[in-house]
Amino acid sequence: MKKHYWFILLTYMLMQLSGVAGIRLFHYLDIGATQVERFAYWTIFSFTLAFIIILFLLRKERKNESLLRGEPSSVGASVGWAIGGFLLAIFAQSLAANIEINLFGVEPGSENTEMIVSVIEVTPLVIIVTSIIGPILEEIIFRKIIFGVLYKRTNFIIAGLISSLLFSLLHGEPQHLLLYASMGFTFAFLYVKTKRIIVPIFAHVAMNTMVIIVQTVFREDIEKMMKQVEDMQQVQVIIGGLLT
Structure with missing residues (x-):
């Protein structure tokens, strides 16, 4: 597997596992009035950040490049x-x-x-x-x-x-x-x-x-x-x- 694919998988795993810590952080920073709001805000933040990082890691891929055979x-x-x-x-x-x-x-x-x-x-x-x-x-x-x-x-x-x-x-x-x-x-x-x-x-x-x-x-x-x-x-x- 390509090296940057490992970094993409790691980024995605960290995003999925970051919920508890992220909600606590937002509670400490007094972001969001309720637990549901903090969860929502962290979801938006973590997914957006992971999305940006993953797109950055994929920047060198050629157009339509994939691991599949054929055109x-x-x-x-x-x-x-x-x-x-x-x-x-x-x-x-x-x-x-x-x-x-x-x-x-x-x-x-x-x-x-x-x-x-x-x-x-x-x-x-x-x-x-x-x-x-x-x-x-x-x-x-x-x-x-x-x-x-x-x-x-x-x-x-x-x-x-x-x-x-x-x-x-x-x-x-x-x-x-x-x-x-x-x-x-x-x-x-x-x-x-x-x-x-x-x-x-x-x-x-x-x-x-x-x-x-x-x-x-x-x-x-x-x-x-x-x-x-x-x-x-x-x-x-x-x-x-x-x-x-």
Whole structure:
């Protein structure tokens, strides 16, 4: 692996592990009125700083340089795959979610997403991290570097499996391992197909942005809809009891 890739991985790990110390520092400096605000401000600061450092470490990379074999797709094809990849990611996530619910009995919903939404409601600027900076960093780390290095030495299945498992575990929701892994495989496929890291980055950014918009702008409508579904299920249970 290239030397600067090790520094990029180290930067990303330090960013992920800096939360507790960062929140304490902001408390000492009296930055933020509440713990949630301090967490939000530190998230924005640490992700932005890591983003700048990682881009600086990647400055010497040639345009579209990657560890993948073959020539990058044309601009037109890449745009098509970026848009199609976003739709493919939605399909893969929906399929994985249904498998989790129906086959493994996993409760729907994500505590990670709910926590992020609650932080965004307090500090809307966090959406820049969740929708843009975060996905870009994850694609650089898990697709460009980890997947790329493994793919060069093995094959798509092994590289995709290892990088997707690491990607899943990072989100701290082992019950949704299949859900996150399906997205990891989808983004890895887009990277291999186009040889351009910008393609899975676009799909990932679009995916996160859509989720945040749905969970914030349309949150009340979703809660009303879920309440109606629950009421309908209760009615069905009552009717079922009467009929038996």
